[in-house]
Amino acid sequence: MSAIEWNESLSVGIPTIDRQHRMLIDSINTLDAAVERGAGQVALAQVMKSLSTYVAVHFIYEESLLRASRYIQLNEHHDEHEHFRRTLESFGQRVASGEAGVAADVHAFLKNWLTAHIQIEDRAYAPTVLAHQRSQRQ
Numbered sequence: 001m002s003a004i005e006w007n008e009s010l011s012v013g014i015p016t017i018d019r020q021h022r023m024l025i026d027s028i029n030t031l032d033a034a035v036e037r038g039a040g041q042v043a044l045a046q047v048m049k050s051l052s053t054y055v056a057v058h059f060i061y062e063e064s065l066l067r068a069s070r071y072i073q074l075n076e077h078h079d080e081h082e083h084f085r086r087t088l089e090s091f092g093q094r095v096a097s098g099e100a101g102v103a104a105d106v107h108a109f110l111k112n113w114l115t116a117h118i119q120i121e122d123r124a125y126a127p128t129v130l131a132h133q134r135s136q137r138q
């Protein structure tokens with residue numbers, strides 16, 4: 001699996017969100033590097049744990065921004081996040097239990113889900129959030 005490289009297609013145009021997305025991508029790449037070097041179960045479980053924590057923090061922040069901006073698709077967006085969090089949690093348990101090869105599957109899933117989610121669902125809320133932020137500044 002190759003690392004995710006940041007490019008403009010991953011930018012939503014909101015600096016705080018872009019920073020958090022870059023950090024998420026960094027943690028996914030850290031997991032990839034750990035898999036590549038054949039890191040043990042304890043190290044992998046640790047990487048998964050910090051990734052899950054960061055994902056939870058990001059989702060809370062992002063959803064609070066969507067709520068403040070009265071984004072019409074907030075509920076659907078929240079459901080997507082919840083579904084992802086649950087999948088990540090069950091992967092985390094499988095990694096922690098020492099299931100062989102699961103970390104590589106996790107990495108593929110994370111990479112595909114996160115890039116698609118940012119490019120489609122996250123980019124979709126950007127105009128609403130940016131308009132809200134502009135109206136607050138006036």
Ligand SMILES: [Fe+2]
Binds near residue numbers: 062077081117121122
């Ligand atoms: Fe999102």
Ligand SMILES: [Fe+2]
Binds near residue numbers: 021118122
């Ligand atoms: Fe996001």
